[in-house]
Amino acid sequence: MPLFGVPGSVLLTSAVFGVLHGYQGVLGILRTSAMGGMLAWGFLASGSLWPAVVAHTLIDLAAGLWLGDRLLSPEGRRGVQRDATSFER
Numbered sequence: 310m311p312l313f314g315v316p317g318s319v320l321l322t323s324a325v326f327g328v329l330h331g332y333q334g335v336l337g338i339l340r341t342s343a344m345g346g347m348l349a350w351g352f353l354a355s356g357s358l359w360p361a362v363v364a365h366t367l368i369d370l371a372a373g374l375w376l377g378d379r380l381l382s383p384e385g386r387r388g389v390q391r392d393a394t395s396f397e398r
Contacts, residue, residue, distance in 0.1 A: 319349045344368065 310318045327342030348361040 315353065319346055319353075322349055 312318075313321060323342045323345035326345030326348075327338040327340075330337050330341040333341065348364055351360040351364060352358055354360075
């Protein structure tokens with residue numbers, strides 16, 4: 310913060326947070342950059358990293374358990390793909 314000030318530090322760390330999620334594609338980078346800004350706000354408001362850690366954990370759980378299929382684009386989905394004839398013998 311001494312070098313960039315609070316706003317610059319939030320922008321820089323949020324951008325880095327987004328780029329580190331580059332495996333999610335351009336939309337994922339934009340989403341996680343925005344989320345990084347919100348997590349930074351939680352840190353600034355509380356003076357502790359714990360609110361950001363807890364929020365990140367809850368977000369990952371929600372995205373992974375409940376929203377994963379909806380957040381992945383069809384071409385980004387991985388796993389076993391079966392067609393209707395794969396069970397016929």
